[in-house]
């Protein structure tokens with residue numbers, strides 16, 4: 266698999282578009298700042314949210330079982346899935362049992378992670394993603410490029426072109442309002458024809474046995490109030506102990522995600538529709554293993570707000586697809602290599618370790634420290650290329666010996682200016698592709714120090 | 720009087736000797752008893768940040784051996800200080816003298832403001848200056864409020880510079896976005912790194928800066944490399960080079 270730098274190159278090469286992408290996401294970051302600054306207790310909220318998550322994760326099994334008991338008492342069927350394959354099979358079985366051929370879905374990164382759509386489609390079920398952004402990428406047969414803003418990599422002209430082909434809108438039309446209306450009409454048909462609705466879960470409340478879904482378009486509500494069958498899919502980490510705890514997260518989520526005080530719809534589901542059925546599928550898919558690793562445990566606190574993506578200077582300039590994993594950006598660069606260190610080994614290095622993600626994260630995940638810890642983990646397991654390990658070993662050996670360090674420095678400073686430019690700035694020098702090397706002074710600090718009056 | 724060990728990061732020693740001298744002079748100007756232990760080389764950050772932590776360990780151990788004897792250690796680099804303060808634990812936890820070293824190693828501005836309690840900066844610098852708040856000093860040492868955090872504003876670099884007569888600190892659109900240096904990142908992710916740097920420079924340009932001032936030469940080396948290649952007149956300076964000509968008290 267290509268590494269991040271290689272996948273990012275074409276995105277960066279289109280500089281106007283990279284800048285447009287950067288500005289679009291920075292705009293969201295600025296909105297977030299504005300909203301967060303209106304909450305005087307913002308930092309306390311973050312600390313509390315982080316503590317609630319840490320507590321919940323330390324008693325995860327208990328809370329999950331409490332949730333199961335209460336959900337069952339509410340008339341919800343609860344299923345447990347060890348991995349993506351089990352999850353997909355459970356969903357298919359429920360749909361088959363009800364003779365469902367047409368399914369509408371609201372946003373769920375978990376089902377993306379499990380590759381549910383292609384699985385269901387292969388079994389003859391028509392799946393419609395109903396979140397506008399998700400529908401757009403679904404029509405393009407692409408995965409989302411951002412967990413909250415799935416089509417953020419597309420300009421309105423791209424969407425106009427897509428809708429012209431798929432929905433018969435006027436050629437060249439790119440007015441967002443016009444396009445949204447067209448999508449609405451199209452989605453309404455799908456809603457009306459659907460036999461089941463599937464949603465993700467933002468939070469599951471242990472003490473009440475209910476789940477909460479946050480959307481801006483109301484599509485989760487449409488998808489669950491028309492058809493009689495509702496399936497909600499959640500990772501084990503979505504649990505919060507009590508409704509009081511939920512309040513903390515709801516104040517943080519939309520502000521961090523899109524700079525809104527709250528999502529337009531915050532829908533609580535505590536049982537099936539009259540005469541209907543509701544199922545919750547609880548999925549592990551590698552999470553229990555992460556929970557067992559102290560250095561990375563906190564990544565399970567993630568509430569998928571996307572703020573770390575919006576703030577990440579690398580993500581903004583390289584785009585979601587450069588990461589090659591379902592969840593991109595800083596948090597994805599921890600979750601991806603957890604799943605498959607060989608395939609996603611370059612992701613922890615796709616960061617300047619600036620730490621903006623850590624400071625923006627509403628649940629205070631120490632993202633840039635986890636990225637650094639992961640680099641060490643990858644090196645230990647042999648997933649860092651030998652050239653890099655070798656050069657670091659050499660560098661370590663030189664720097665550990667004063668004489669070698671001073672000799673190396675002197676050689677560099679005297680020889681470099683004597684070499685022909687073509688030799689110094691050849692293709693083997695990635696620093697020099699767009700940058701000059703630093704000036705090579707005749708004397709080092711130590712040399713000058715000898716002449717400095719005491 | 721406290722005995723201060725001067726820690727000059729390896730690349731500053733070899734490539735930016737003037738910055739080392741300026742740092743020394745600023746500290747001497749305060750009448751401090753300052754010493755540069757000759758055995759020092761590097762804090763080990765390049766190896767550690769590449770994941771090769773076992774190659775960094777001997778350097779951390781060496782650093783402790785060299786600097787444990789000082790009351791305070793001061794360096795003109797936020798990033799290298801953060802290495803000692805926030806990342807040495809993994810190799811040195813429990814070793815005699817480590818806690819003292821960790822708690823008494825400071826970046827220059829931090830040292831001036833927090834330890835030497837400098838409140839007055841008397842000097843001239845009639846230039847338009849854009850402040851580059853390098854990430855590790857900003858978010859790992861908390862030398863200023865980062866734009867993400869909703870706490871009372873403070874900035875330990877600005878409080879010093881803004882007192883200089885004639886200085887004009889310009890307002891950036893993005894006050895603390897990363898310049899894209901990031902150590903080996905600058906090379907491994909060359910394309911993204913350079914675009915980040917060029918964007919930073921553009922921000923300083925639109926704000927009217929003549930000088931980009933910072934407390935980490937590594938970031939400034941990256942920005943300077945881009946500026947020189949693109950033949951732009953903007954200059955980079957380490958804060959120590961600006962403060963050197965002022966009287967601090």
Ligand code: SF4
Nearest residue numbers: 567568570571573626
């Ligand atoms: S890691 Fe933090 S900032 Fe990133 S998506 Fe998760 S909760 Fe949001």
